Each structure stands twice: as structure tokens, then as C-alpha cells.
Amino acid sequence: MTCPIQTLPTEVVNLIAAGEVIDSLAAVVRELVENSLDAGATRISVAVWFDLWRVRVADNGTGMDLTDLQKAASAHSTSKIQSRDDLYKITSLGFRGEALHSIAALAELEICSRLTGTLEGWRCAYNTQGETEGTEAVAIAPGTVVSVSNLFGKWRLRRQGLPSRSQQQRMVQATVQNIALCYPSVTWQVQQNDRSWFTISPGKTAQQIIPQLLKQVRVHDLQQLTVDVPTPEGGSGGAGEIRELTYNSILKTRHGASLHLVLGLPDRCHRHRPDWVKVATNGRLVRSPELEQTILTAMARTLPRDRYPICFIHLQICPSQIDWNRHPAKAEIYLHSLSYWQEQISQAIEKALRIGAENFGTASQSHRVGKLLTASAKKGVYHLDESPKQERNTSDIGLVELKAVAQVRNMYILAEHDTGMWLIEQHIAHERVLYEKLRDRWQLVPLEPPVILNHLTPVQLEQLQRIGLEIEPFGDQMWAVRNAPALLHQRDDCADALLELSLGGDLQNAQVATACRSAIRNGTPLTLDQMQTLLNQWKMTRHPRTCPHGRPIYLPLEESALARFFRRHWVIGKSHGI
Ligand code: ADP
Ligand code: MG
Numbered sequence: 418m419t420c421p422i423q424t425l426p427t428e429v430v431n432l433i434a435a436g437e438v439i440d441s442l443a444a445v446v447r448e449l450v451e452n453s454l455d456a457g458a459t460r461i462s463v464a465v466w467f468d469l470w471r472v473r474v475a476d477n478g479t480g481m482d483l484t485d486l487q488k489a490a491s492a493h494s495t496s497k498i499q500s501r502d503d504l505y506k507i508t509s510l511g512f513r514g515e516a517l518h519s520i521a522a523l524a525e526l527e528i529c530s531r532l533t534g535t536l537e538g539w540r541c542a543y544n545t546q547g548e549t550e551g552t553e554a555v556a557i558a559p560g561t562v563v564s565v566s567n568l569f570g571k572w573r574l575r576r577q578g579l580p581s582r583s584q585q586q587r588m589v590q591a592t593v594q595n596i597a598l599c600y601p602s603v604t605w606q607v608q609q610n611d612r613s614w615f616t617i618s619p620g621k622t623a624q625q626i627i628p629q630l631l632k633q634v635r636v637h638d639l640q641q642l643t644v645d646v647p648t649p650e651g652g653s654g655g656a657g658e659i660r661e662l663t664y665n666s667i668l669k670t671r672h673g674a675s676l677h678l679v680l681g682l683p684d685r686c687h688r689h690r691p692d693w694v695k696v697a698t699n700g701r702l703v704r705s706p707e708l709e710q711t712i713l714t715a716m717a718r719t720l721p722r723d724r725y726p727i728c729f730i731h732l733q734i735c736p737s738q739i740d741w742n743r744h745p746a747k748a749e750i751y752l753h754s755l756s757y758w759q760e761q762i763s764q765a766i767e768k769a770l771r772i773g774a775e776n777f778g779t780a781s782q783s784h785r786v787g788k789l790l791t792a793s794a795k796k797g798v799y800h801l802d803e804s805p806k807q808e809r810n811t812s813d814i815g816l817v818e819l820k821a822v823a824q825v826r827n828m829y830i831l832a833e834h835d836t837g838m839w840l841i842e843q844h845i846a847h848e849r850v851l852y853e854k855l856r857d858r859w860q861l862v863p864l865e866p867p868v869i870l871n872h873l874t875p876v877q878l879e880q881l882q883r884i885g886l887e888i889e890p891f892g893d894q895m896w897a898v899r900n901a902p903a904l905l906h907q908r909d910d911c912a913d914a915l916l917e918l919s920l921g922g923d924l925q926n927a928q929v930a931t932a933c934r935s936a937i938r939n940g941t942p943l944t945l946d947q948m949q950t951l952l953n954q955w956k957m958t959r960h961p962r963t964c965p966h967g968r969p970i971y972l973p974l975e976e977s978a979l980a981r982f983f984r985r986h987w988v989i990g991k992s993h994g995i
Contacts, residue, residue, distance in 0.1 A: 441585060676730065
């Protein structure tokens with residue numbers, strides 16, 4: 418039997434609303450930390466006691482005076498927006514004025530705060546309605562300390578429905594780490610049960626933060642890039658102001674947008690899950706399946722099979738470009754002018770992957786040497802396109818100047834540049850060149866006479882047709898193939914190549930297979946001119962670091978690392994040529 422429809426008592430409404438904002442210890446941490454960041458804090462310490470359902474967040478932000486402190490936890494109280502118009506230009510993380518109020522409803526809340534520039538600090542405790550229950554003066558440094566205890570103490574059932582303790586630990590850790598990526602200039606100290614749990618030291622950008630979170634990644638494995646981008650036309654509310662965090666966390670406002678990218682170089686690091694494809698907008702990590710897909714597409718065919726990139730993108734954009742109404746907890750967004758931002762991201766990734774003079778750091782060679790693979794050493798024909806048509810002026814786009822000086826074991830090109838030398842594996846460098854050409858233009862040319870293939874299965878036939886080949890029956894279990902990829906058509910092993918193509922995969926796979934078959938084999942002697950041509954073509958590719966199978970193409974031996982190895986800093990004497 419159902420009851421008649423009734424309006425719920427305010428107290429119950431408040432509780433339900435509170436439970437939507439605060440659904441875990443991690444949510445408490447998120448809300449408190451976001452408040453600290455909104456208050457301009459540069460040092461934030463978080464302490465969690467999981468068994469006691471307790472969290473304490475202390476910051477060195479602006480703090481509050483007594484009047485504000487007394488209002489902080491009352492319903493819909495915020496210092497961040499004042500009017501309806503402000504809603505369209507929100508630049509702070511909070512604005513709804515309901516986090517502290519919700520926390521007061523679900524836990525015991527106490528805040529100590531001292532406004533910067535004043536001499537007195539205050540402590541306030543709040544009741545479940547968020548009203549001040551007791552106030553006293555305390556001696557504290559400028560900033561704020563918020564203590565939340567006994568979360569869901571009066572709603573034990575809520576605790577039962579929550580994830581396990583170890584999951585909650587992971588959630589708290591992920592919450593802090595994700596926020597730290599967006600605010601790299603903040604120092605984080607995180608404790609668990611009164612013991613240090615982890616710390617994050619400040620950095621100029623997320624490039625210095627990621628290696629602290631992923632132990633196997635080093636700063637030099639990452640490439641970062643910040644580009645200013647004009648705000649596209651359209652979106653509601655017109656151009657607004659964007660808050661930008663500088664190194665010192667000084668808040669500046671400016672017009673226009675920026676894109677910050679930190680990318681794991683594909684020859685140095687990748688993951689077995691797409692868990693480090695992260696997008697943030699205006700200081701908050703968000704899920705945006707479309708932008709995540711853009712990142713994966715931009716990195717396609719640069720990583721080994723089933724591996725995923727490490728990529729963090731932070732868009733600082735006009736608030737009117739973002740529609741938060743995709744998810745109640747603001748965890749997913751819609752972007753206005755989505756394709757515009759996708760294009761910006763693709764371009765930024767392409768730029769970061771280039772081998773520019775400013776783009777490479779000193780990699781640790783010994784680490785890389787172990788990873789070098791021995792490639793096939795079969796001799797064979799190859800097509801090294803000597804035409805200079807592709808050769809743009811490389812210094813124009815900041816690419817490193819490479820000079821071929823020798824061939825080593827008929828396999829590696831030794832190239833010299835201003836600050837060191839590289840070993841480039843000739844086969845896969847050429848494979849990368851050919852693959853990108855094929856991506857740009859999958860050219861099929863007539864075969865005269867046609868190539869005859871035997872015993873094709875229906876699946877093989879279909880595959881050959883899918884990649885654009887003209888093929889017709891030629892007798893019992895025989896087919897005539899009337900055209901072929903330009904790179905293959907004059908090869909002696911054209912029939913073998915076509916059979917290989919019939920064995921599966923999409924057009925991209927066919928292009929990889931064609932490039933691999935046509936590229937210079939290891940074991941083939943090359944002249945200096947041929948090597949130079951190959952180097953020039955290779956460094957102009959969009960993804961020069963890895964071959965389409967994800968293998969690294971070059972091993973850098975930078976002068977700085979060589980000097981260290983040869984102990985050039987030892988002062989021995991002039992006779993040693995130092
Ligand atoms: P919101 O963040 O949406 O404004 P909250 O309930 O989280 O709402 O906080 C209410 C108000 O309390 C904030 O607007 C801010 O003025 C103040 N406040 C909360 N935490 C801090 C802090 N750590 N430092 C300074 N002021 C704070
Ligand atoms: Mg808040």
C-alpha cells in the first residue's frame with residue numbers, strides 16, 4: 418500500500434541533498450581541498466583516519482574572519498558568486514555553497530581559521546544545521562584547518578553501502594593526485610592514521626608531478642607543451658575571464674584559452690590500460706570520452722599493441738565553453754565547439770611528438786640499449802625516394818639538424834647533431850616514412866599483367882576488396898588481381914605481399930604491412946647520401962619516435978651524457994686533451 422503524496426520535511430530534504438554531494442571520505446577530501454585551492458593555498462595537508470571516519474585538511478590560504486567563519490556552513494553560503502550572471506563565468510572550483518553545509522549534516526564539523534593580515538584566529542564548531550555552536554579564539558598561523566569526524570555516524574547504513582576500506586584509500590589517493598596534476602605549484606602532505614602516507618612536491622607544471630605519481634616514469638620521458646588558443650566563436654555567454662594559475666599560485670585573469678599538454682614519449686613509456694589518458698578543464702579533472710578518444714587516435718600506431726599513452730591535457734578555457742550538465746558531480750562535461758578543441762589537441766600532440774631541437778632531453782642510454790631489438794637482416798630491394806619534394810626547411814619548424822656520418826653493421830645510421838649523436842635503425846626509420854606516406858595517400862596502380870592468386874578463402878577475398886583491390890575469378894580456385902599498392906607493384910614478391918595483405922586487418926594494418934615489406938632491410942649497405950636522404954625524410958614524419966609497431970627508432974647519445982660517462986669533469990691535465 419502506498420501513502421498519499423506529501424512534501425518531505427526540510428530536514429529530510431537537506432539530508433538527501435547532502436548525501437548526493439558527500440558520498441564517501443574521498444568526497445569530503447575533494448570538497449575540503451577544493452576550498453583550500455579556491456582560497457589560494459600553496460601548501461595543503463590532508464590527514465585521514467579511515468577507521469574513525471575522520472578527515473582533516475589544513476591550508477595556508479587566505480583564511481576567514483570570524484563573521485565569515487560563522488556563516489561558512491550555513492545553507493547556500495558562498496563567497497564565490499553573488500548573482501545569476503556570475504554563474505556563467507565561474508572560475509572557482511566551488512560555487513554552490515553546499516559542501517560545508519552538507520558535511521555538517523552528515524558528520525561533526527569544526528573549522529579553525531585566521532584571515533591573512535589579521536592577528537587573531539578562531540575556532541567554530543557547527544551543529545547539523547550548519548549553525549555555529551561554539552566559538553573561541555585560537556592561536557594558529559594564517560589559513561584554515563577543517564576537521565570532519567564521524568562521517569555518517571548517525572547513518573550507519575550509509576557506511577555499509579560504501580566501498581571497502583582499501584577502495585576508499587585508493588579513492589582518496591586518486592582524488593589528491595588528480596587535483597595535484599591540475600595545481601602543480603601546490604605542496605601536498607598526506608597522512609593516514611597520523612603517519613605520513615605520501616607527499617607531492619611542487620613543480621612548474623604537471624611534467625614534474627607525474628613522475629612522483631608513476632614511479633617508473635622520469636621527467637625526461639615526458640614532453641610538455643603549452644599553447645595559447647583563441648576561443649572559438651559561439652558558446653553561450655560570450656567570452657569570459659579565465660583564471661590561470663601561475664607558478665606561485667597567483668591568480669591572474671585573462672582572455673583567450675590555453676592548452677597544456679604533458680605527453681609520455683611513446684618510445685619511453687606507456688601503460689597496459691588507458692588509465693592515464695586524462696583531461697582537465699579549468700582546474701578540474703573531467704571525463705570527456707570524446708577528447709579521450711581524440712588523444713588515443715592522435716597516438717595511434719605509435720605504441721606497441723594493446724598499450725596506451727600517458728597523456729594529461731589541461732584546457733584553461735572560457736567557462737561559457739563548458740556545459741557541466743552531463744553529470745551531477747561535474748565529473749563529465751560537454752564542450753561547446755567540440756571539434757575545434759579536438760583539432761587543437763591533435764595538433765598539440767603532433768607537435769609534442771616531433772623531434773625538435775628543444776624537444777629532446779638526455780635520455781638514459783643504458784635503459785634504452787636493453788630495449789633495442791634486433792631486426793630482420795634479410796637483404797632485399799627497397800625504394801628510397803630521393804626526390805627532395807618533401808624536404809621543407811627543417812630549421813623553420815625547429816627540427817634538429819642531423820648529419821649522417823657512418824653506417825654501422827649495415828643496420829644503424831650514425832648521425833651527428835649539435836649536441837650529440839644518434840643511432841637510427843634504418844629499417845624502422847624507413848618503415849615510419851613509408852607508413853605515413855601510405856596513410857596520406859593509399860595509391861593503387863594497375864598490374865600488367867595481373868597477379869594470379871590461388872586458393873583464396875571468401876574472407877581473404879573480402880579483405881583484399883576492402884583495401885581497394887580489383888580482383889576477379891580467373892579459373893578454378895584462381896583469381897586475378899588487377900591492381901596493387903604502388904610500393905608493391907614492381908616487386909618480385911608482389912604475389913606474396915598481396916597474400917599477406919589478404920590475411921587480415923583493416924586498411925591501417927595493410928599500410929603497416931606494405932611499409933614494412935617495402936622498407937630498406939637491415940643488412941643493406943647505404944651510401945652517405947642515401948642515409949642523409951632517409952634521415953631528412955624520417956625527421957619530417959609526424960611520429961618519428963616509434964615505428965608503426967611501437968618500437969623505438971633512435972637511440973640518442975647526448976653530449977652531456979657522454980661527458981658524464983667519460984668523466985670529462987675530472988681534472989687530469991692538458992695532455993689528456995681535456
Ligand atoms: P563553496 O565552495 O561552493 O563556496 P563551501 O560550502 O565549500 O561552498 O564553502 C563555503 C564558503 O566557506 C566558501 O565560499 C568560502 O568562503 C569559505 N571557505 C570554506 N573553506 C575555506 C578555506 N579552506 N579557506 C577559506 N575559506 C573557506
Ligand atoms: Mg566548496
